[in-house]
Amino acid sequence: MLTTQTQKSAEQQIYELRYTAYLDKASIKENNQHTFMDPYDTAPNCHSFIEYIEGIPAGSIRACIYQPERPDLGIPAQELFPDEMEGHIGFDARVVESNKFVVHPTFQHKALRLKFKLFKNVFDKALEVGADYIVTSPRATQVDFYKSMQFEPISGVKRSLALDFDVVLMACNLREARQLVNSDPKYKTLRRFGLC
Secondary structure, three states: OOOOOOOOOHHHHHHHHHHHHHHHOOOOOOOOOOOOOOHHHHOOOEEEEEEEEOOEEEEEEEEEEEOOOOOOOOOHHHHHOHHHHHHHOOOOOOEEEEEEEEEOHHHHHHHHHHHHHHHHHHHHHHHHHOOOEEEEOOEHHHHHHHHOOOOEEEEEEEEOOOOOOEEEEEEEEHHHHHHHHHHOHHHHHHHHOOOO
16 A cells, blocks of 8 residues: 555655565565564664655665775675675775665656666765765666666675575776766766766
């Protein structure tokens, strides 16, 4: 059931939206709370965003920030892909991880515009903290979407930490991506959405 944004807190709407989206794709098991969250949701370095269509929660995304000066505040990618994160990015880089990226099944037909709008929140957070990289661990079937935004795979396939599907770690070197996107006409869509 869809509810308007004024009836519940943003956090509750995000957790319910995730549950609905993941359950629709058979990525989680049903639970009595009809919500999906993990310990990173309450971490001070993780920030969730939600977008609405006609007042209804349509999509959500989370940005988790790793800063070398706060190594105690890790990100999910470091937990699932420790060797890849160390080998390809290292511990001295400032990193924003995009994760828990969901769209309500009702709005899948508007998914592309909504996905870019949601992802802009992560990109803006990366600019705000001066990140060197954005990383993400999409489903193995979604790699091409991220390649279109200058992400490159830096791992093999692994099972997600809490979800029932396989993921691949991908990274975007922000400095290199911004130079390419701003100089190549084929990336006009990314520029229009303010990505790079």
